[in-house]
Each structure stands twice: as structure tokens, then as C-alpha cells.
Amino acid sequence: MRTIGEVAAELGIEAHVLRHWEDVGALTVRRDGNGHRVYDEGAVEQARTVLKLRRVGLSLPEVAAAMAPTKSAAQAVVQAKIAELEREIVQRQRAITFLRHTVECRHRYLDDCPDCATFVGEDR
Template identity: 40%
Template sequence: MRVGLGREGTVTHPTLELQVDLKSTCNDGSVRIGEAAARLGVATHVLRHWEDERVVIPLRSSSGHRDYAEEHLQRLRIVKSCQRLGLSLPEIRQILHRDEPGRVAVIDRRVGEIRRLRAELDMAERFLGHVRECRHDFITRCTECSAYAGTRGEIGSDA
């Protein structure tokens, strides 16, 4: 808003200058929550939730708007990647900082789960490869097919 003197010393009325595109981008290169969410392909409420969970806490402008710098955006990308790996927000919060207690245990636990899943998928692939070539009329008559089903089909089975 500008207030000034007009011609002949008269006071001019305040005027506003409209600046466009300030909603999403800030002068320092950071972006507001809507733009950050759009770049990540998530809803704004997701970023608010991640902030509530203290996973990624953006800066605040003087007017209280959330400002996401490039470092915040990179952290948000890492959070999405960690979620794809099956990590929960508390686990992600734990592994984001190198000195966080229990960090290594969380990582080791997830790596173990990934290895278990990989072994299970390898076994499933071998089973389906055999089923495709199986010469039995019914796969229930095949000892190899039945062996796979015996290790997978019971409630409470850890195999």
C-alpha cells in the first residue's frame, strides 16, 4: 500500500498494488503448501498430517503460512519413498535423523521384512512356473504343487 503526496502537495489516497502468483511461491524460492502438495502428488491435508506427526515441519511465514524450501520438498519425497517401503510415519521420523535412538533397529527390521517377502515371492514364482508346466490333470495330485500349498495355506503358518 502506498500513501504519498500528489500534485500541489495534496495527499493521495492509499492504493494497493496487486501482485500475482504469491499464493504458491515465495520470494526465497520456497513454496506454499498447495504448491508443495501438487509437486508431490498428495493432498494438502497429508502434508498437514505429516507436520502434526513431526515428520516434516515447514517454516512459517510472518503471516503464518507454511513455507516449504527445497530441502523440505526433498524430505517429503523421501517420506513418500519410505512409505512405499512400508514404513510408518513414526518409523520414518525415526530414520530421518542419523542420531535418532532406535534408528538402526527400525532399518534392520524393515530390511529383514523385505528379505522375507523376496524369498516368499521367489517361492511363489517357482510354484507358478511349475504349475504352468505341470503334467498332472489336477495340481492337487502333484506332490510339488501340494508341497508349496502345504507351506502356505494354513492359518497361523509362519512359512
């Protein structure tokens, strides 16, 4: 059994973060007779999982949903996040392509370039 301070130090986060995760339902921690949080191995592992999911970009509501008791419910949240990240990758790749073009573009103003106009039109 560990205290909130010990677990926070082990994970490299502040204790208030663990409290917040518990408040929003992303983490379940039992309490001792005095009302103090007590972290057993299961709670520590759950906190590690929450931290990993946060670090890969899931919001706290997404994390809480991904910690659902059924694997299918958790997988649905993760699959939705994968799709969102894949869309983001496509958008960023388009942005890089556009910016590379602007660096090499022979036109003084982007409005004068038909290729630049094509890039801008893709976002509509």
C-alpha cells in the same frame, strides 16, 4: 520460502498429504506470524525424503521413526524394512516357483500331485 501449494506441486502430491505427514510427525514445518506453513529448503528436503521413503514401501510410522534425530535409530528402522522386504522376496519367489509348477503339472488336480503338496507344506 515456499507455500504448501508450491511444495505439493513440486513434489507431485496434494497439499493434504503434506499436512497429514506433519500431523503424524513425519514432517516438521514452521509457521509464519499468521499461522501459515512456510517451507524453507530444509523442510522441502525433509518432504522429499518422506516421499522417497514412502515410495520404497515404508509406512508413515516407519518414516517418522526413520526421521529420528540419531542416525542409529534411523538405521534400525531401515534395516528392519530391508529384512521385511527380503522375506517378501523369498515368499514371492516360492509363489512363482509353485505357480510355474502348476502350469506344467501333469496331474489334473493339485491335490493329486506330491510336488504340489510339498509346496503347500512349505508355507506351514
